[in-house]
Amino acid sequence: MDYTTQKVPVKSKRINAELNGTLMRFSPFRLFQDFQSREAINCLKLIGKYLSGKEDVALYGKGEFSDKLLEHNPNLSNHILGVFYPTLILPAGVKTIFLCDKSELACQRLKKNIPAGIEIITPAVIQDLDWKAIPGFAWVQDIKSIYPIDIPEIEFSPGQDLIVIDSPARNLAFLPNGLAYVHNALKKTSLKFQTVDLDIIVYHRYHTHRLLDRPEKMLTPGGKEMHYDPWLAEAYLQWSDLDVVEYFRPAIDEVVEKLIKVKPKILGCSLQSCNINFVREVVNGVKKVLPDTIILVGGFSCYQPTIGRSAFPESDYMCIGEADLTIAPLVETLARGEKPKDVLGVVSRYDSPGYTFTTYPMPLDLDSLEMAKYDWTDIKLYRNHNDYQLAPIIASRGCRWSRCTFCAERFYWRIRDAKLVVDEFEYLNDNGCDLFMFNESDLNGLPERLVEICEEITRRGLKLKLTGQLRIHKKANREYFDKLKAGGFVALRFGVDAWSKNTLKLQMKGYTMDMVYQNLKDCWESGIYTEVNTVIGIPGETEEDIDETIALMLKCKPYIGRHANMNTLILAIGSVYWEDPDRFKIKFRDHTKEEIFKKFPSYVPADYWYSEEPYIDQDIRTMRYKKVIKTLHENNVDMGPFLKEIFEHITEQKGNEYGKKELKTNKNRDDFAIKIKDELTNNIQPQRSETHKIVPHDNKFWGVDPAEFENLVSKTQYHYYLTKLNKTFKKGGVYLTDYSRIKRHASRTLEILSKEGPITFARKFHKKLRNFTKSID
Numbered sequence: 091m092d093y094t095t096q097k098v099p100v101k102s103k104r105i106n107a108e109l110n111g112t113l114m115r116f117s118p119f120r121l122f123q124d125f126q127s128r129e130a131i132n133c134l135k136l137i138g139k140y141l142s143g144k145e146d147v148a149l150y151g152k153g154e155f156s157d158k159l160l161e162h163n164p165n166l167s168n169h170i171l172g173v174f175y176p177t178l179i180l181p182a183g184v185k186t187i188f189l190c191d192k193s194e195l196a197c198q199r200l201k202k203n204i205p206a207g208i209e210i211i212t213p214a215v216i217q218d219l220d221w222k223a224i225p226g227f228a229w230v231q232d233i234k235s236i237y238p239i240d241i242p243e244i245e246f247s248p249g250q251d252l253i254v255i256d257s258p259a260r261n262l263a264f265l266p267n268g269l270a271y272v273h274n275a276l277k278k279t280s281l282k283f284q285t286v287d288l289d290i291i292v293y294h295r296y297h298t299h300r301l302l303d304r305p306e307k308m309l310t311p312g313g314k315e316m317h318y319d320p321w322l323a324e325a326y327l328q329w330s331d332l333d334v335v336e337y338f339r340p341a342i343d344e345v346v347e348k349l350i351k352v353k354p355k356i357l358g359c360s361l362q363s364c365n366i367n368f369v370r371e372v373v374n375g376v377k378k379v380l381p382d383t384i385i386l387v388g389g390f391s392c393y394q395p396t397i398g399r400s401a402f403p404e405s406d407y408m409c410i411g412e413a414d415l416t417i418a419p420l421v422e423t424l425a426r427g428e429k430p431k432d433v434l435g436v437v438s439r440y441d442s443p444g445y446t447f448t449t450y451p452m453p454l455d456l457d458s459l460e461m462a463k464y465d466w467t468d469i470k471l472y473r474n475h476n477d478y479q480l481a482p483i484i485a486s487r488g489c490r491w492s493r494c495t496f497c498a499e500r501f502y503w504r505i506r507d508a509k510l511v512v513d514e515f516e517y518l519n520d521n522g523c524d525l526f527m528f529n530e531s532d533l534n535g536l537p538e539r540l541v542e543i544c545e546e547i548t549r550r551g552l553k554l555k556l557t558g559q560l561r562i563h564k565k566a567n568r569e570y571f572d573k574l575k576a577g578g579f580v581a582l583r584f585g586v587d588a589w590s591k592n593t594l595k596l597q598m599k600g601y602t603m604d605m606v607y608q609n610l611k612d613c614w615e616s617g618i619y620t621e622v623n624t625v626i627g628i629p630g631e632t633e634e635d636i637d638e639t640i641a642l643m644l645k646c647k648p649y650i651g652r653h654a655n656m657n658t659l660i661l662a663i664g665s666v667y668w669e670d671p672d673r674f675k676i677k678f679r680d681h682t683k684e685e686i687f688k689k690f691p692s693y694v695p696a697d698y699w700y701s702e703e704p705y706i707d708q709d710i711r712t713m714r715y716k717k718v719i720k721t722l723h724e725n726n727v728d729m730g731p732f733l734k735e736i737f738e739h740i741t742e743q744k745g746n747e748y749g750k751k752e753l754k755t756n757k758n759r760d761d762f763a764i765k766i767k768d769e770l771t772n773n774i775q776p777q778r779s780e781t782h783k784i785v786p787h788d789n790k791f792w793g794v795d796p797a798e799f800e801n802l803v804s805k806t807q808y809h810y811y812l813t814k815l816n817k818t819f820k821k822g823g824v825y826l827t828d829y830s831r832i833k834r835h836a837s838r839t840l841e842i843l844s845k846e847g848p849i850t851f852a853r854k855f856h857k858k859l860r861n862f863t864k865s866i867d
Contacts, residue, residue, distance in 0.1 A: 111792035119303035138163025151190035270462030346375030388413030482529035490535030498664035528558030544577020590638035627711030629701035
């Protein structure tokens, strides 16, 4: 965690020193978790007393907080002008409003409804009234973040033909690039439409609560602990858990309620693997009340016509592939009340029986498409909780190579003009973005064009940081990478995937082991950070291939920043393996190929297939995977967070679950520019405040180590009394030669010891000594 620390002056009686301090935050959310606690009641009384001294006060927010506040301050009911919620209709003359909610996020949202000129008081006022009344468990270390920020409300406009939403979770606080192109296409229609990115709103709500309210744990309704950041790549599988989706039920219900209120003719939803369950809850909620609402979907989960609506049966229409090409004419027709069928580039529930899907003609010239401007939203919202921002940009669509046997992203390749790409960079840079990721499959499909882009960036004097994913390429030499470095590239991820002579041939990668080594070396030595991907367990792979793979990985170790993604082969629709399994001796267990593909329309679970000559099933794939991971770890090779998590499972002998499902990550959701700045996130939980001594300083509150504080106090008192005793014997030493005085004090000492005991004697002696030392200061 990123904390604010500094030297803090400590003063207490005779102490005047400095200790290391950590900035602390008071959390009303923690304090009022139990309104019956003694500490909570004391603080409610403090608030009541304070409000009683204010004139023309109203309470905003009904519920347990306002009930308990009035319960423990009986006279406050007669003093306030009323309690208001949810509608804020204030009587004339209200000067002050107290927000009755323990949540920082809730208070932020309530503030937006309060007219200007009215004083707003929140529960945080307790630290100004009497910070010593705040118990230790309500103090937490303050984590550096962008919060609080102005988070937009979820709002839909009435009278819309179409409302398009993007639901969580996408990827970090990532700009929705695909949605931006759809929005551009809709601007050319005659429709009344609205584009709303729910993902960024829910993202900031989640982290505002996590970082400002700081609950002990964030639990699902079923009691599971939420990931500290479900928008990270290593957490994306959580979104398939319905219990995790239920954690966001308040947001889902809010979306449904507000959509029902405005009654759009068409509801458009962007679909990808992580948001399908969230979208389904929204769609089902809307259709329950508004059954005639047309559901239109598109996105990354809608790229295969053979899967079609089976990916989301709740849809009426599904745009296949690049939705910005097909959506405009479709929604124009739908808005007129028509139900078109057999539409190019679209599948629907209204298609004719036996209709064969036909692709919409793809434009060869991407330059005819308007660049993504995100003009329906505030670009500055798109940054992570720690102010990290990575903006996507697309220079090409599809993949020029399109031959890798395992890959499902084998789409028709087109590329934009270099100057137009840099125009988009410049536009986004003017709006505060400086770190970009090329969000495409084949960044160096045309290496000369990428060099043109970098040269144009240099010519315009733009100071950018660029990342992207690319293939090993015979044209990528040191001179090439030097030009990319000059243009702003700071990190590149190579889809190496195969690391032996045999697997390179089996995967049809189109390069050699020597080229792998040379590309990584030249890129690293040009000053660009490198990452790599790997695929294990393809048909035809041998144990010798795994040994050769490890050997090349270790040879390349000096030139690899980290191994980011590694997965066992996923038999996915669209890949060569899927289209022609017999050619690669792929067999299916207990089912025919047709039965398997019908049952699993997007990918075949790992335990349902194997390959022969040599025999490879998921157990063998997993065993080889673990061998590679363990060897990399033993040789201190850096790995990404997902691979580190898998290694921990392996070492803890928790790896059985990896034999029952694909070992995979999603490269589209992984931030592989993580090394450009400081670590993106850290899941270390902040220490509870009981481990800190709270010290006010400079209008803030700091936590110092209690042991250090007590040690300082003890040392200070020891040296103080030692000094006083020295003064006593130097200035009053004459007493030691006064026999009658010594005799009198000795007699009195024996009397106290015999009648009152040693404890009383020690207390009286200490008091006498303290008074005496003061008299000779």
